[in-house]
Amino acid sequence: MSDKKRILLIDNEAGLCRMMEQILLDHGYLPRSYTSPRQAVEEFKASAWDLVISDIKMPGMSGLEVLQAIKAKQHDIPVIMITAYATVEMSIQALRKGAYDMLTKPFEPDELVYRVKNALQQRQLLEENRELRAELEEKFRFENIIGACEGLKSVLERVGKVAVRDTSILITGESGTGKELIAQAIHYNSPRREKKFVAINCGALPENLLESELFGYKKGAFTGATESRSGLLETASGGTLFLDEVGNLPMNVQKTLLRFLQEKEFHRLGDTSPTRVDIRVLSATNSDLKEAIKSGAFREDLYYRLNVVNIHLPPLRERCSDIPLLAAHFITLQNQKFKTATIGFESEALHILCSCEWPGNIRQLKNVVEACMAIETGEYISKDTLAQFIDADTCRNSASGEAGQISLDVPYSTALEHFEADLLKGLLKRHAGNIDSAAREAGMNMVTMYRKIKRYGIRKEDY
Numbered sequence: 001m002s003d004k005k006r007i008l009l010i011d012n013e014a015g016l017c018r019m020m021e022q023i024l025l026d027h028g029y030l031p032r033s034y035t036s037p038r039q040a041v042e043e044f045k046a047s048a049w050d051l052v053i054s055d056i057k058m059p060g061m062s063g064l065e066v067l068q069a070i071k072a073k074q075h076d077i078p079v080i081m082i083t084a085y086a087t088v089e090m091s092i093q094a095l096r097k098g099a100y101d102m103l104t105k106p107f108e109p110d111e112l113v114y115r116v117k118n119a120l121q122q123r124q125l126l127e128e129n130r131e132l133r134a135e136l137e138e139k140f141r142f143e144n145i146i147g148a149c150e151g152l153k154s155v156l157e158r159v160g161k162v163a164v165r166d167t168s169i170l171i172t173g174e175s176g177t178g179k180e181l182i183a184q185a186i187h188y189n190s191p192r193r194e195k196k197f198v199a200i201n202c203g204a205l206p207e208n209l210l211e212s213e214l215f216g217y218k219k220g221a222f223t224g225a226t227e228s229r230s231g232l233l234e235t236a237s238g239g240t241l242f243l244d245e246v247g248n249l250p251m252n253v254q255k256t257l258l259r260f261l262q263e264k265e266f267h268r269l270g271d272t273s274p275t276r277v278d279i280r281v282l283s284a285t286n287s288d289l290k291e292a293i294k295s296g297a298f299r300e301d302l303y304y305r306l307n308v309v310n311i312h313l314p315p316l317r318e319r320c321s322d323i324p325l326l327a328a329h330f331i332t333l334q335n336q337k338f339k340t341a342t343i344g345f346e347s348e349a350l351h352i353l354c355s356c357e358w359p360g361n362i363r364q365l366k367n368v369v370e371a372c373m374a375i376e377t378g379e380y381i382s383k384d385t386l387a388q389f390i391d392a393d394t395c396r397n398s399a400s401g402e403a404g405q406i407s408l409d410v411p412y413s414t415a416l417e418h419f420e421a422d423l424l425k426g427l428l429k430r431h432a433g434n435i436d437s438a439a440r441e442a443g444m445n446m447v448t449m450y451r452k453i454k455r456y457g458i459r460k461e462d463y
């Protein structure tokens, strides 16, 4: 089938129709023109089109009626209306009724082509967006969150119930237990799913950067603020803001955030007028916030605002019955991604998996499964393969290797991460720990650099 775009042209002036048809043909489109609007609408209903161009003033059936009939059948098709100066009023009506663009008579061929290209591009973007969203919704369907053990089943039931409401939820659990996954599942199963899910790691940035990331700033708010910038609160407008590692929020930011949660408005740094946004806040922590409240590191009033509902994810060692299911799930995902055909773990290997402690929880299990699949040549993962990636006593992942050594046995993505971590350590050493200049040499902005330092757990002693 040809992937040329099909364009339906409607104009009662046969001459104009022919001219447009010729121009569009010359530019690689498949146009078809009609001088009778009724016939055109019939034709539109009968087959598939990518774009419609219709005159606004025609005898028999007005362009607005055509527009309505077309949108009633397919609301997302772009429609360009052709208009004359005299019909400004009508143009406004057409735009209100969902026309994508207007073309004023007389027009140059280039203008026609430009607007057609634009409308088709816009349509493609919308389609891609829809596909991406569908993919995300699929990924975060509750059915794709594995959990058959009683502990997790009741958690998931709870999540399903609270997802649709607008309540603030605090998700607690050890590292790697699936807190972010649950937060995303809540978002993609909530009425806010069409809007953004924006995550920020509250522990990854120093206080001043975190503040400007969250709240944005006004031009001139500080040296270097040459342009005004919106923060993540505004980016998440209408959607969900996920505050990861919320226990690491500095006191000052806690105060500003609390005010925002109470009043639904905040001030960009350096801005005297407030900005209002409507967002749902989800947060997660692997630290004990009650302890932090006792020691004065976390505000109690903020805790209650964030923790309207608490979802606690049990560590993997308390849900051993899920280990085989999770392992099978990760094998399926990996098989789909790399077109491999691993069937599962040999029974002895599975037994070892189930008897491990898993201090890194599900993330660690996932990494081990992926590492095993990268080197296993048989259909089943053997215990010898598994033994290369776990230490049976403590189940600490032994695949990480020392800095500077790249093992050929780890997956490509892991090897790249090791390499990047070593590179960053080297750069930081060279710049005597000056993150700003190391970031500049790496051609990376400072926020990204801070994130990576945090992500790879690079400490001051490392450079």
Ligand SMILES: Nc1ncnc2c1ncn2[C@@H]1O[C@H](COP(=O)(O)OP(=O)(O)OP(=O)(O)O)[C@@H](O)[C@H]1O
Binding pocket: 144, 145, 146, 147, 173, 174, 175, 176, 177, 178, 179, 180, 181, 182, 286, 326, 329, 362, 363, 366
């Ligand atoms: N129940 C589950 N079913 C399938 N995959 C899961 C499940 N829970 C977690 N995972 C996967 O495990 C990995 C770790 O999960 P996630 O990042 O959500 O953990 P986390 O609690 O946010 O960890 P951290 O505290 O370290 O940030 C992810 O790849 C996630 O997709």
Ligand SMILES: [Mg+2]
Binding pocket: 179, 180, 244
């Ligand atoms: Mg996380």
